[in-house]
Amino acid sequence: MSATLLLEQCLNGMQLGIMLFLMSAGLTLVFGIMNLVNLAHGSFYMAGAYLCAFVYASSQSFLLGVIAGLGGALLIGLIAEFLIFRRIYKGDHLDHVLVTFGLTLIFNDLARLIWGPAALFARVPPFLAGQVNIFGLISYPAYRLAIIVVGLAVAALLYGLLRHTRLGMLIRASASNRTMASALGVNVVVLYALVFALGAGLAGLAGLMAGPIFTVIPGMGDNVLILAFVVIVVGGLGSVEGAFCAALVIGLIDTLGRSFMKPLFGLFLERAAADNSAPAIASMLIYILMAVILFFRPQGLFPPKSR
């Protein structure tokens, strides 16, 4: 194992972590503020991926594709909030699960109706197709590097929004104590809609960037959603900072596990045994991590200050 390989695998892990963060930021905000378990969050991810891939392919403009993916997911989130989610905030978690799971099925079948059951293969835009040399050490696919840069920029913006703007203050206030915030005159109806659309937009962004790496198919959001739930549970429900740290940790552990578990096992196991057990253990690592963290810190790594 060389230092450059380690560096490269860390970048791979960061890239996965960043995608997970974009996906889980909205999920954790919606849970923290509206106390809503949203299983349909993966549908916004799917919408972003489909709209971007479709518009990019038909217009040949990546910029238009990004606008369609991002804007489309945001708009769908806003409409869904207005028509459906708004009515179920007061219900208990079982109601949320039933409604949002049903929505997931509807969205998946809608995608199948519109774009057909076969996969859509999204393209990487030509200006991001090559590799970039980093510090003269390694060459890394430009597209993956772009994901990391965009994701970090969005994380910084989100931090600025939450910590240093009036809107962010209101969001944080609602996250710590909803009743008090609304008693003090915060317009929670508008705030909820804004937060929901923001979350949907972030998921759409994750989806449109994931399109060229994963295949664009109906139900593509469901697998990512499971990982996103692991992230927000580990990070602390309702905490965006927690989601950021947890996403990076999980991305790194998953990637490093997949790449270094086998040589590690090879040190003290026979080759055949290591070949068989390492991939199995590597795919369980993040769930083991979740179990361990929940055992010692049931509230997650960085729970919001007070609730």
Next chain:
Amino acid sequence: MDKRILLLAAAGLLAVPAQAADKITLGFMSTLSGPNAIIGTEIRDGMQLAVEQLGGKIGGLPARVIVEDDQQKADVARQLAEKFVQSDKVDAAIGFSFSNLMLAVYKPLVDAKTVTISSNPGPSQLAGKDCSPYFFSTSWQGDNWAEGMGAYLQKKGLQNIYLIAPNYAAGKDVIAGLKRFYKGSIAAEVYTPLTQLDFSAELSQIKSSNASAVFAFYPGGLGVQFVKQYSQAGLKEKFPLYSAYTVDESTLPAIGDDALGLIVATSWAPDLDNAANKKFVSGFEKKYGRVPAPYAVHAYDTIMLLDTAVKAVNGKIEDKPAFLAALRKAQFESPRGAFKFNTNQFPIQTFYQGEVKKGADGKPRIVIQDKALENYGDAYAQTCSMK
């Protein structure tokens, strides 16, 4: 009515001698929905083209084809097989896209003495110890293309190859097939989860290895992602990529120029020079507006095989032993060239290595370079009890 007359009448009905049927009914199933529908669709289209070219008749009998989607689910496939046997009373069951589903429907079909012809899956069990006189394959035994690639790599004298495939039965079979002919050293043997679509970690491992080349097996949509990411990571120049069942005419449009220069194993290509192939390719392109993939060839051959066999028995398909013997002779013109069945009723055919090149229309296409394995059957025929 007198009881004895009734019995006599019944006996008379039973004793009707084999006479020409007035129609032939075929039960077709393949995976036509979901992310892996590419292959099943090719199979259906190849089959329908053949029926159309024969004027809707198979061996002179008006043909009725019942087309069903198995949804890539074993329970659905099993129900369809029972429907074919019990209510549709089909004369042959054809199609099939996945080996696990093939294994699920094999018993109910063959036990009911239904002629079953696979256009894609060729699991080792069915080529070997579980072979049956009612089962034919017009495609390949599952290891075949990998064996062809192994023979090519061995001939080329390559050493220190990096092997990568998904972690499931076919993945292990393909690697085993490669190793049956490739005897050089192996840099690493990596299996990834079947659902994994992002190969960043594995590609970085390859990049830091000292391998001289990479062999990959990633069917369908997996292959599209693997080859694109391989090319984006800039590995294509330093580590030549050899593959089997990964790059073909059905995945090439999605992979695009990232596939250029790759060496692949195949048993057929659109430019193979024979009359049957010209008729098939031009007919397919005219009807569907795209280049056919090998799966479509197998399905086309299935119908052509049935056509010649029904003709050979003069339409008397109820005479099972004669019909099976006629099928076994395989006297039809395949777009692959000479076609012959082995003792286990799997094909004996020639495997080629092909290169992905830019065609005259600017789109990448597979061009055959040379024969890798000539007139080869499979490794399992000797364990089949049929001789």
